[in-house]
Amino acid sequence: MTDTYRRIVLADRPVGEPTAANFALREEPVPEPGAGELLCRTIYLSLDPYMRGRMSEAKSYADPVAVGATMVGGTVSQVVKSNNPAFKGGDFVAGMTGWTEFAVDNGAAMRKLDPAQAPLSTALGVLGMPGVTAHTGLMNIGRPQAGETVVVAAASGPVGGMVGQIAKIKGCRAVGIAGSPEKCAHVVDVLGFDACVSHRDPGFRTALGKACPDGIDVYFENVGGAVWETVMPLLNPFARVPVCGLIAGYNMTELPPGPNKIPLMMRDVLTKRLTLRGFIVSDFLDQWPQALGEIAGWLREGKVAYREDVVQGLENAPEAFMGLLKGRNFGKLVVQVGHDPTA
C-alpha cells in the first residue's frame, strides 16, 4: 500500500463548459479509518452527466460540490481495512466515494458486490445507477405498452441503451437517437433497437419521423435542447415523457434565441394530453433491489447487452468528463483508478 493517494477536487466553478482549470489533483497521506469506518481503495470511478450540475452553485435536487471538496462520483472499491463489522478487508463495494484513489467511509450507503455474478464495473452501469435509472424511469413514468413506440436519446449511453432494451423486452418498438453513425450502428446491431438516427445528421427530423411511422408513445428524455423540440411534434396523444437528463443544456450560459416556444410546448401538453415528469433515480429508492434483480436476470439470459468506455488513471478523469458532456464517449464512461484483481 502506498502512503499517499490522489484525489481530484473542484478547484473552481465552471462558467459554461468545464475546463481543466476547474479541477485540481491533490496528493495526501492515506487516512486511517475511525471507529465504524472503512478504508476503501477505488478500482472504478463512474463519470456521469449529473456531475456537471453539482459543479454549479445553482439550486438543484442535490447540494453542489463545495469548492475544494472531492468531486462527487459513484465508485467500485475494495475494502482495505474495516472497523465496521458489516465489511471485511478484501470485500468489493459500490459506493459514492468520489474522484479519489482512497476514501474513508462509514459504509452506510454501500452495497457489497459479488464479482462472480458480473464484472465489477457493471455496478456503475447496467447493474448500477444508470441501469436502475432506465428501469425505474421507464416503468414508472413511461409505462410502455406492447406495440407502442419508445424513443430514447443518448441511446448508446448506459441509461439510453437500457431504456431501449427494456422497451424491446416489453414488446415495444425501440428507436434510439445517438451522436454518430457508429453509435447508431451499435445501438441497432448490438443493443437490438429497431432503428437509431443521428441527431447530428442534417436530415435528423425527417429520419426520426420515418423511424417512428406510428408516432412516439414514450420519449425518455436524456438530452433536451433541439432534440426535444424535434421529438415534440411526433408525440402521440397520451404520450409519456420521463425527464431524466438534459445534457444538451448543462453547459449552457444563455438561453437560445427566440421566439419563446413555451406556449407551443404547453399547447402540445394540453391538446395531446401529454405527461411530462422529471425524476432522479433516488426518487424510486425502494425499487432498486427489484430493478437490479430484473436486469441481472436479463443479463444472464443474454437479453441485454452493454458497452463500456474505460479510461485509465484518475488523472485522466477531468478530460474524460469534459468529453462526456460533448458526447465523445461511446458507452458507459468509467475511469479505472486502480487494479481490478477480478479482471
Added chain:
Amino acid sequence: MTDTYRRIVLADRPVGEPTAANFALREEPVPEPGAGELLCRTIYLSLDPYMRGRMSEAKSYADPVAVGATMVGGTVSQVVKSNNPAFKGGDFVAGMTGWTEFAVDNGAAMRKLDPAQAPLSTALGVLGMPGVTAHTGLMNIGRPQAGETVVVAAASGPVGGMVGQIAKIKGCRAVGIAGSPEKCAHVVDVLGFDACVSHRDPGFRTALGKACPDGIDVYFENVGGAVWETVMPLLNPFARVPVCGLIAGYNMTELPPGPNKIPLMMRDVLTKRLTLRGFIVSDFLDQWPQALGEIAGWLREGKVAYREDVVQGLENAPEAFMGLLKGRNFGKLVVQVGHDPTA
C-alpha cells in the same frame, strides 16, 4: 311554439381574436324529430373557452367545427317532442346541442336533469362539465394533500372556483389568480380561498410569492402565457400541474419574443421533479357520476358556492364569447336562450 328558430353558425375561421363577422345567425323552420329522435328547446347555452379551439382548423383533441355548421356548445333544454322511449315531452336534459334555439338529437349523450335538485343552469357549471373538469383534474393529476398549497388561475371562473373550493375541502391552502380586484374579492370572500391575486397588478409576481409562503405544490393551469412563467419558479419539488386550459394563448397568432425559455422549463421539470399532464374532461368519463355526486353533496351542505354570469338571448352569444376570451365575464358564462319554466 314558433315555426322558425335561430341558430348561430361558424361563418368563417378567425385569425387571432374572433370578431362578429366569424359568426352568422340563421333562421330556419323548426325540424321534425325522426325515429328515435327528440326535438329539444334550448333554455341555457354554456359558453366556454374550449370553443375557440373548435373554431380553428388546427389539429386538437377534437374535430373543428365546420364552416357553416352550428357552433358547438353544451346546453340545457326541454324536450318538446320525443320519438325516443327514454325521454318524454317536458323532460329537462343536458346535452351538446350547440348555439341554437331548437335541436333534433338522438339523446344518446344526454342526461336528464331534476330541477328540484338544483337550478337547471348549474348543469352547465358546478354540476356539469366545468365542475367535473375541476374535480377530475385536481384529484387525478393534482392529488392535493392536506397542508399543501394549491394555486389556480381564472379563479373566479367555473373551473378555477371549484378547484380552489375542493382544495379547501381537502385541507389545502387555496390561492387564486384572477383578473381584477373585484374578482379577487369574490374568490376570497364568497368562494373561501385563502388568498387571490390579480395577474393584471404590476406587482403580481411579488404578490403571488407572498400569497404562497411555502411555495406551490399543485398548480391547476387554466391560462398559460405570462401567468405560467410567473408560477414556474414558485413550484415546489414534486409539484403537480394539471394542464386544463391555456386561454391566454387561444387568440395568439405568433409566439412571444425570445429567448426561447423551453430549456428553463425543462430544467425545472427535471430538477424539481415536476409532473405536468394535460387532460380534458372526457379523459375521465367514468368518473363523472362520482364527481357530480360529490359536488352535489357539497352544494347541499353549503360547502361550495358558485357565481353565474347570465346573458340574455342567443343573438348575444358571439359578443359574450368574445368577451370571455378577454376575461370580461365574472363567473360561469351562460346564455339564456329560452324561457326557464323552473326559475
